[in-house]
Amino acid sequence: MLxxxxNNIIDATGGRGEGVCNSVYSSNISTDTRSIKKGDLFIALKGKKFDGHDFLHEAxxxxxxxxxxSEDKYRNFPLIIVQDTLKALHNMASxxxxxILVNAKVITITGSVGKTTTKDMLNTxxxxxxxxxxxEGNLNNNIGLPFTILKAPEDCQYLIxxxxxxxxxxxxxxSKISNPDIAVITNIEPAHVENFSSLLDIAQAKLEILHGMKNNGTLVLNKDNEHYDYLLSNANRNVVSFGKNESATxxxxxxxxxxxxxxxxxxxxSGQIMNCNLPVKGEHFAYSALVVTAVLQSLELDLSKLPLALxxxxxxxxxxxxxxxKYNGKLVHLINDSYNANPTSMKAAIRTLGTYSNLRKVALLGDMLGLGNESIVFHTELLDSIVxxxxxKVHTVGKFMLELxxxxxxxxxxxxxxxxxxxxxxxxxxVQGNDVILVKGSHGMRMDLIVQEFTIEY
Structure with missing residues (x-):
């Protein structure tokens, strides 16, 4: 890493030095004094509940x-002074x-459902x-993404x-920070709808991924999604599609x-047919495999390695x-889908549970959050999938799941x-012995606490 x-901090941020010399500082950047190490460069971010400038002495x-x-009153320390420290972090990543990463192919992934799984499968x-x-993990926001970039090795060939x-x-x-070669929109579904007036608004927001894309870049779209035609008509880029639709790339x-x-x-x-095996239960994982195939094809890589890699x-x-x-000595099959939930991923998880046809199927379901005025409707609509x-047996947690x-x-x-x-x-x-137990809910419902009660055998 760089x-x-x-000199290069000032070049990147447009800031000015105060009490600094051009000796080598560090390849490691920190914004948290709880984890800062000797030799780190500290960026004093400001948030709603904290201000990194208050911790300069500690850093x-x-x-x-x-x-x-972004404040020049700390004259006793070597500083780079900028107008906005978050913008400086973004500029350094850009x-x-x-x-530095001039030879790396940058692939960005967004969408309502399946981002993390697709990202991890593509990396594999x-x-x-x-x-x-x-x-790492879910570091996909305006702080996590630039940090991911800054931690990439200089010989990185693929940055996801x-x-x-x-x-x-x-x-x-x-997107402007990332300057992607390839951008993926996995789908447009109800998620975070409380901040949008319609699914079309969500689709428009997802298309923002094009703003920083290279002019010769490729957009990968889900042809099975009802918003495909809208996304395609507004893409203004080379488009590669995936899905069950027979005309998909x-x-x-x-x-x-x-x-x-x-x-x-x-x-x-091209007419080529590939046979691949995925060691997973849920059919929704197949879409991530299709995205991976589309990305590899766009990168003009040898697809013969794909089946073994998957x-x-x-x-x-x-x-x-x-x-x-195991729970209390009882052996069970545990489906841990506790990290997050929205209507699409919840129905997919219920379908996975349904594949265990010869066992007692138990769902432990927590509220799906962030669905705005339609929250009750989205929860009660799960009834059809459950039946x-x-x-x-379905046990529920939260005020919206009460309606279900x-x-x-x-x-x-x-x-x-x-x-x-x-x-x-x-x-x-x-819990009964030999149950299949699905645990799922939005992150804020802490359904992971339920999973922690089980002892994982393998």
Whole structure:
């Protein structure tokens, strides 16, 4: 990684030095004095509840060699003074991409559902082709994404950046920083709709990913999504499509489930047919495999490595992992999809639960948050999926899931709880040996606390 010094920080940010010399500072940048290390460069970010400038003394006591600040009253320290420290972080990330990572192909991924899984699957595959770097965890916002860029090795060949969004305008800024060669929009679905008036508004916001894209870049779109035509008509870029639609550039011809996961037959627009195996249960993972195939094709990489690479994919914990687990000595099948939820991902998880046809299927469902005025509707609409998939028992958590609980047939209706801690206290009355148990809800519902009560066998 680049060794930052006064000259290149000033070049990147347009700031001015105060008490600094051009000795090598550090390749490591920190914004948190709790984790800062000797030799780090400290950036004093300002937030709604904190101001990094209040911790400058602590940062230098712990060994910071210099700090990027927006206030020049701290004359006793080596400083780079800028107008806005968050903008400076963004400018440094942009500088790093355009001046250091010049040989890296940048792939940005956004969408309502499936961003993280697609990002992780793509990284798993691209590691078979070269040096790949990707967001850690869910670092996909206006702080996490630039940090991901700044941590990329200088010999990086593939930089994969997940871009999240809760409001219009956010993706535009992150795209301008990233300068992508390839951008992916996985789909347009109800998520964060409380901040948008319609799904079309969400689609418009997702198209902001084009703002920083190279002029010869490629946009990868889901042809099965109802907003495909709108996205295509506004793309003004080379477009590669994926989906079950037979005219898609990368088409899923066939999907067969067995005990080892999913068997996919994928057809390319060249007529080539590929057979791939995914070691996962949920059919929705097939779409991530289609995106990966489309990206590899756009990068003009040898697709013969793809089947073996996909077999090495493992699901990020909390995103639909299936485990053999124990609770109070009872062996169960645990589907851990506790990280987050929206209507589309919730229905997909219920379909995965439904594949266990010979076992008792139990769903522990927490509220889906961020759905605005339609929250109750989105929750009660889950009833059809639950009945269709022959779920045996549904226990619910939260005020919106209460509305679903009221509609459940008596033979399916389980207990309702105000929060996950209440459910956790009642697990002994819920779990039976050899159950298949789905745990899912929005991040704020802390359904991960339920998962922690189980002992994972493998």
């Amino acid at each position: 060794k930052w010094n006064a 230098f006591l712990k060994g910071a060699v210099a700090a990027v600040v 500088y790093y991409i355009r001046n 595959v691209l590691l078979h082709y070269g040096v790949s770097h990707v967001n 950046l997940e871009i999240g969004m809760s409001r219009a305008g956010e993706i535009k800024e992150l 990368v088409c899923l011809l066939e999907l067969i489930r067995d005990d080892n996961g999913l068997n996919l037959k994928i057809k390319l627009n 077999e090495n994919f493992t699901v990020t914990e909390g995103r639909g992992n299936v485990h053999q687990a 269709e998939q022959n779920v045996n 609980n009221k509609l459940l047939p008596e033979n399916i209706k389980g207990m309702h709880f105000d929060d996950s801690n209440q459910l956790k206290s009642n697990l002994a009355n819920i």
